[in-house]
Amino acid sequence: MTPDSREPRGPEQISRNEIRKDAIQDSFEATVNAxxxxxxxxxxxVxxxxxxxxxxxxxxxxxxxxxxxxxDENRD
Known part of the structure; x- marks a missing residue:
């Protein structure tokens, strides 16, 4: 199996794209919260x-x- 293979890997190994997606998602959620x-x-x-x-x-x-x-009182 080559490092770029799309075959499933163990649960502890995730692709670079998945890591990037998670980082972008977390950044977006933090920004929306702020x-x-x-x-x-x-x-x-206001x-x-x-x-x-x-x-x-x-x-x-x-x-x-x-x-x-x-x-008015002082006019009288």
């Missing part, structure tokens, strides 16, 4: 920024309303 984690982090950060800006807008409306009430 992209997913980054996407989750970005989504969480959600937090939106929530914070919404809270700021609410406070600014309350300040504006309080200033108007104070102005």
């Amino acid at each position: 992209v997913g984690q980054v996407g989750g982090a970005v989504t969480g950060a 959600r937090d920024v939106a929530r914070t800006l919404g809270g700021l807008a609410s406070e600014l409306f309350e300040i504006r309303d309080a200033a108007r009430r104070a102005q």
